Amino acid sequence: MKKLIVPEIYLKNGLCDGENPVELAKTFSEAGADAIILYDLSSEDEEHETNLHVMKQIYREVEVPMYGGGNIKRVEDVKKILYTGCSKVILNFSKESNREMLEEVSKRFGKEKIAASVDCKEQLLANNSALEEYASMVVAVRDLPENSYYKYSLPILAATVKEDHEIYDILEKNAVMGVTGAFVSQKTTNFMKLKNRGHQMGIETNVLRSEISWEELKLNSDGMVPVVVQDYRTNEVLMVAYMTEDSFDKTLETGLMTYYSRSRKCLWTKGLTSGHIQYVKSLTADCDYDTILAKVSQVGVACHTGKPTCFFNHMMKKDYKESNPLKVFENVYDTILDRKEHPKEGSYTNYLFDKGIDKILKKVGEEATELVIAAKNPDPEEIKYEMADFLYHAMVLMAEKGITWDEIIEELDNRH
Numbered sequence: 518m519k520k521l522i523v524p525e526i527y528l529k530n531g532l533c534d535g536e537n538p539v540e541l542a543k544t545f546s547e548a549g550a551d552a553i554i555l556y557d558l559s560s561e562d563e564e565h566e567t568n569l570h571v572m573k574q575i576y577r578e579v580e581v582p583m584y585g586g587g588n589i590k591r592v593e594d595v596k597k598i599l600y601t602g603c604s605k606v607i608l609n610f611s612k613e614s615n616r617e618m619l620e621e622v623s624k625r626f627g628k629e630k631i632a633a634s635v636d637c638k639e640q641l642l643a644n645n646s647a648l649e650e651y652a653s654m655v656v657a658v659r660d661l662p663e664n665s666y667y668k669y670s671l672p673i674l675a676a677t678v679k680e681d682h683e684i685y686d687i688l689e690k691n692a693v694m695g696v697t698g699a700f701v702s703q704k705t706t707n708f709m710k711l712k713n714r715g716h717q718m719g720i721e722t723n724v725l726r727s728e729i730s731w732e733e734l735k736l737n738s739d740g741m742v743p744v745v746v747q748d749y750r751t752n753e754v755l756m757v758a759y760m761t762e763d764s765f766d767k768t769l770e771t772g773l774m775t776y777y778s779r780s781r782k783c784l785w786t787k788g789l790t791s792g793h794i795q796y797v798k799s800l801t802a803d804c805d806y807d808t809i810l811a812k813v814s815q816v817g818v819a820c821h822t823g824k825p826t827c828f829f830n831h832m833m834k835k836d837y838k839e840s841n842p843l844k845v846f847e848n849v850y851d852t853i854l855d856r857k858e859h860p861k862e863g864s865y866t867n868y869l870f871d872k873g874i875d876k877i878l879k880k881v882g883e884e885a886t887e888l889v890i891a892a893k894n895p896d897p898e899e900i901k902y903e904m905a906d907f908l909y910h911a912m913v914l915m916a917e918k919g920i921t922w923d924e925i926i927e928e929l930d931n932r933h
Contacts, residue, residue: 521551521695524702528568546579549708557587576602623651725769735807749798749812755819756827793817
């Protein structure tokens with residue numbers, strides 16, 4: 518079992534100690550956290566809805582599992598937290614109402630989606646059989662006595678405020694799946710450093726390792742390998758740089774793209790001074806093993822000129838038909854947005870926006886009906902035509918409600 522490092526974020530009035538929790542969660546995710554716990558500290562319904570909305574925003578920005586808890590009073594609250602994108606809901610076992618709903622929510626939503634937080638060994642043991650039957654994880658919100666880690670069969674996420682060298686004593690326990698708590702929830706926590714140190718101690722952690730060793734790559738005359746850097750979301754080529762063995766190793770160790778600067782003749786972690794860092798997502802060697810393709814998450818811009826990419830000097834372009842489906846959707850959507858922001862006389866799109874949401878919804882309904890009718894006919898051409906009409910009107914609705922294709926694609930991808 519790979520041991521996890523899981524920071525916590527406490528939400529109060531949509532903030533976390535006055536900070537933007539979305540940016541904080543994104544920082545945790547990119548910097549190597551294995552999951553994130555979100556606790557809703559609201560007391561009123563309005564604040565509760567605000568915090569749930571923030572959870573949804575966080576889900577769109579992070580790429581690690583989210584576990585959610587706090588202010589759970591009824592079964593409906595469990596459903597709402599799951600709908601934000603959380604893969605597990607944490608029931609507070611200090612509350613009798615949460616203990617009482619364990620079986621019901623487990624059977625309704627699935628045992629794998631239910632966890633429980635306990636604050637002492639006695640609470641853990643008193644609910645032992647119910648937790649084993651209806652929960653998939655326990656969050657120990659206080660350090661439990663050492664022997665309790667061995668007696669309990671459910672994976673335990675142990676909260677700790679201890680220094681990093683003491684974390685490894687906890688991670689070595691058989692039943693412990695990972696650590697959370699104050700120490701690992703600081704904005705400055707170096708998750709990759711913690712995990713690499715644990716790995717060196719023989720603790721199985723989620724560290725970055727290459728299936729192809731540096732020795733297998735073919736180096737140029739300077740002992741380097743060129744690296745083509747690509748945005749992992751858009752596939753846009755951002756820049757080209759060079760790696761040495763040291764910069765290759767540093768990239769895997771830190772998760773930050775590190776190159777060799779030929780002009781300064783030293784290692785260069787991209788964005789270390791400017792803040793425009795690149796988190797590595799994947800490294801792939803080409804067919805000759807002499808070039809690396811790096812897919813990265815780019816913070817800020819890639820080019821020292823302030824441009825998003827280093828490739829912006831237009832030379833020539835031949836007209837061609839875009840064949841990437843998502844790119845086509847994005848182009849049409851961008852045109853719809855442009856019409857909304859810069860109305861054009863005689864535009865059907867502007868007519869829909871001017872008439873408002875009721876008219877847009879009416880057209881979406883009409884086009885959906887026409888698509889159903891077309892599907893009953895043998896001619897597939899009619900289906901393609903009606904499907905295109907339906908998708909266009911759906912995109913007008915998306916623009917009206919501020920929903921992007923990135924959000925739709927992310928939701929679809931989550932349903933695999």
